[in-house]
Amino acid sequence: MLSSSETPRAATAETIGSFKALLLDMDGTLVNSDAVVERVWRGWAVDHGLDPDATLKVVHGRQGYATMAVLLPDRPMAQNHAENRLLLAQETADLDGVVPIPGAPAFMDAIADLPHALVTSADEGLARARMNAAGLRIPEVRVTAESVGASKPDPEGFLKGAAELGFDPADCVVFEDSEAGITAARAAGMRVVGVGPRAAAFAPDAHVQDLTRLRVTADATGTAVFASA
Structure with missing residues (x-):
């Protein structure tokens, strides 16, 4: 399992870590906008x-x-x-060209029964429009622009997402693509899986090129376990 102090690396065939809740950025992570x-x-x-x-x-x-x-x-x-x-x-x-990140539909299906929240800098209307355009299920728990007083890289959104799901920050993993988002996740005390080419430069705990490179399972305690595909 990775800790926030470990050296960042690209995900290989090894286990990325075990977590109790997922916090998902949208643009660049689930949706290519x-x-x-x-x-x-x-x-x-x-x-x-x-x-x-x-x-x-x-x-x-x-x-x-x-x-x-x-x-x-x-x-x-x-x-x-x-x-x-x-x-x-x-x-x-303007939804022309809005598509899912490769692997996003299967990823969202795989985590449907696990605690997860969308934490995005988009407002509710934009989040719904882009998720719908990409054909992705919209998580029930959402922290959008209207929900926070400060934008990423402030950690408020991720801390609020963890609180709404009922988990400590240390039990959460964030999926992000941007420098601002990765900085916010780190400030919140959470581990980060960087998704896509932008994320690799910003020292996530692990990195994958897209969501086809991940698989999701659950252990006997219900904790989500993530490993590269």
């Missing part, structure tokens, strides 16, 4: 005289207002929140 994110945020960057490529390095994992605060640090936060509402509406309406 990169096409929409790039369209919307490249347009936003151009409108504000910013480098689109540099902007996209900040966007992933954060709520929109938090991205704006990083890129336009002198702008009033109220303006960021107002503009974020407009971008959320654009992203919710």
